[in-house]
Amino acid sequence: MSTLPDIARVQTIKILGVTISYRLSVNQHVTNVIASCAQTFHALRVLRAHGLKKDALEAVFKAVVIAKLTYASPAWWGFTTAHDRQ
16 A cells, blocks of 8 residues: 555544544543643633632633533543543
8 A cells, every 4th residue: 555645644633623543542632621621720710810700700611611521522432541531
């Protein structure tokens, strides 16, 4: 089987926002989502420090963090390991 010169072989690919490895693992995706949520928590702390009310903070949390955690989760959840799910 010959390789195509213009197509690079990669270890991971991001398809519709979900990172999948060549081994069909979503470990990198889980890591990326956790890192992104941590950044959002920092932003929420800053917003709280600047006086954003609790109801508004909860709305932002639901709109951003919950959406990140659940986006396409039915598609990638079956590829997670027990460690990923923790």
